[in-house]
Amino acid sequence: MGIKVFKLPDLGEGLTESEIVSWHVAEGDAVQLNQILGEVETAKAVVELPSPFTGVVRTLHEGPGTTVSVGEPIVSIEVEEPGQEDGGKASGEPASQRQPNLVGYGAAAERNGRPARRPRRTAAAAGATAVPTAVAETVPQRARAAEHNGIAGTPVPGQTQDVPQLMPAAPVAERPRSTPPVRKLAKDLGVDLAQVVGTGDRGLITRGDVQNFHDAGSAAPVEAPAPGTGGGWLAGAAEAETRIPVKGVRKLTAAAMVASAFTAPHASSFLTIDATASMELIRRLKEHKAFAGLKLTPLTITAKAVCLALGRHPELNARWDESAGEIVQQNYVNLGIAAATPRGLTVPNIKGAHRLDLRRLAEALGELAETARAGKTAPSDLRGGTISITNIGVFGIDAGTPILNPGESAILAVGAVRRQPWEYRGDVALREVVTLSLSFDHRVVDGAQAGRFLADVGTILSEPAMVLAMV
Known part of the structure; x- marks a missing residue:
């Protein structure tokens, strides 16, 4: 018998930590190879962790809600055959049969052949001089x-x-815990990380910590409300402030939006149209047997209109390649749909949306929304988007200036459809009106190109029959 330690594997995507959501096993439970031990939440999705061993669970090192860094122990399992140290092969058992399959992430829990880091020698090492x-x-x-x-x-x-003389000395302070982007930000702002107090998990220094430390250098200190004095206007609030940890999807979204806003020069265009014809088309399609059981909304028609308009204006379906000094036009449409979920904002995309007819597009939108709300969106569905749509109309909002999804050059916001007076056939009538808001990367897309694209989307929504004249 021997104890094998399962360490949090590298889940890919450049993510260095995950939060344990739940355990599906308890200490003392027998587990089989590839049996699901529990779920962890990365900054992009909830992922199931399969067991890399067959044996009995002896220790669950961390509980639900704990953030664990890659490489830290999470489960200890007692196995039948001891084998080698963690990461090695069990005797007589091929590695290809022992590796659990983390679908979509590539890296397995055990990496055979990977060089192991040499442990530091300590004062207790044989023949070594006692040195801190x-x-x-x-x-x-x-x-x-x-x-x-x-x-x-x-x-x-x-x-x-x-080589300085080795002699007992006071312990040297541990290097502040942070991530490469945070260290770069600190360098750019001239902030010494050794002076920054980390508010992240286990003292991790976050971007906000660095920015707040920098801002505090030129701002007068603000006296915080005395604890327990109340003063919150929110009914039932015991304190004047409520602090919410920034992690998971919200943390990733914040970093991505900052990067997008300060990298791509955003510009916006707006178009208000009479969408009565599209709304009537939706009502007719709901009664058609081919669309029975499908959810049809203005978003469905808009998604199809965007795909059709991109065929005439491919310059909006492009990205800026800084390293190559090129604009890359993509000859396919991976249509991103912004989804508000309990975990925060995600933008999964429908692969090959340009090849889907209206019915299949409606099915794909329904599956995308259901999966996103359940927190089960696969990492592959969050990568590779070429253009996005955000449906702000569901919140009763008419217009806005959405921020580009990183790596894309355009995003369209669809406002609320409202019945209001509108000029119609030389008279004023109550019509169903909607505002479209287009944000675009002005490095890639000129104002005229964006305007023509937006006009085509508006034309299709105003009069769907005009598609016959456009294709």
Whole structure:
């Protein structure tokens, strides 16, 4: 018998941590290879974790709601055959049969053949001089070569001038925990991370911590309300403030929106149209047997109109490639649909939307919305979008200036459909009116190109029969 430790695997997408949502097993339960142990939530989706071992669960290292970094232990399982250390093969058992399949992520829980990081030697190592670990970490790399050869603290011949004398000293402060984007932001703002107090999980320094520290340098301190004094206007609020941790989808969305807003020069155009003909078409289609059981909305018709208009204006279905100095026009449409979910805003996309007829497009929209609300959107469905639509009309909003989904050059916001007076055939009548708001990347799309595209979408929604004259 032996204990195998299952560490949080690299789930890909550049994500370094995940939050444990739930466990499907308890300590003492017998588990089989690839049996689902539980679910973790990345910044993009909820992912099931299959067991990399067959055995008995001995320890669940973290509970639900805990954020765990990649490589940290999450489950210890007692197995029948000890095998090698974590990450190695069990004796006589091929690695290809032991790896769990994290579909869509690529990286498996165990990586055979991956070099293992050499553990630091400590004062308890055989033959080593008693030296605090913190001091050993300050030794230049050439001195570490000697330590690797089993003579810790012995300088390499000819390089003694680079090696400080190893002697007991006060522990050196641990390097502040942060991510590469945060460290870059700190460097750009001239902020010393050693002076920043991290508010993230286990003291992780976030972008907000760095920005707040920088802003505090030029702003007078604000006295916080005394704890327990109340003062909140919200009914039943015991405190004047409520702090909500920024993590998961909201954290990723915030970073993506900041990157988009300060990278792509946004421009916006608006068009208000009479969509009565489209609304009448929706009512007729709902009664048609070919569309029985399908949810048809203004979003459905708009999605089809966008795909048709892109055939005439492919320049909006493009992206800016900074490294190559090129504009890349995509000859396919992966239509992103902004979805408000309990986990936050996500923008899954319908692959090959340009090939779908209206019925199949309606089916795809229904499946996309259901999957997003359940938090089961696959990471592959969140990648590769070429243009997006956000339906702000469901919230009663008429118009807005949406921010581009990173990597795309256009996003269309569909406002609420309202009955209001409108000029119709030389008279004034109550018509069903909607406003379309288009944001676009002005590096990729000129105002005239955006205007013609938006006009075509408006024409299709105003008079669906005009499609016959456009294709």
